[in-house]
Amino acid sequence: MSLMITDECINCDVCEPECPNQAISQGPEIYEIDPNRCTECVGHYDTPQCQEVCPVDCIPHDPDNVETREVLLVKYEKLQAA
Template sequence: MALMITDDCINCDVCEPECPNEAISPGEEIYIIDPNKCTECVGHYDEPQCQQVCPVDCIPLDPDKVETEEELMTKYYKLTGNTPA
């Protein structure tokens, strides 16, 4: 499941540099997450880094982008060029 940024975002800029997949970028009003790049940090970290640094807790799972751990790992491999061990 990809993550999303809600309207509670205060544009503090802390989430964007934490994303290992460069899935977070400034939108017209708030930061946005590209669901095609978001792996919830699967393959990189144990927990989504953007959620860890967000001071207002505005980065929940996107209920419209449901993905399994396996699907997230496959996306990680495609984005990074890494191959399964």
């Protein structure tokens, strides 16, 4: 499952540079995560780096984008090949 950023985001700018897949970008009001690029850092790290650095814990799993670890690994491999 990919991650999402909730309205509690304070636009602190610490999550975007931590994403190895460039899945995080500034949206109209808060940062957003592109579910097509988010692998929860599978293939790069043991834990999602954006969640690790977020000072307000506003990056939960996105219930609208449920994916298994295996699916996330395939997505990681496709992103690396591109």
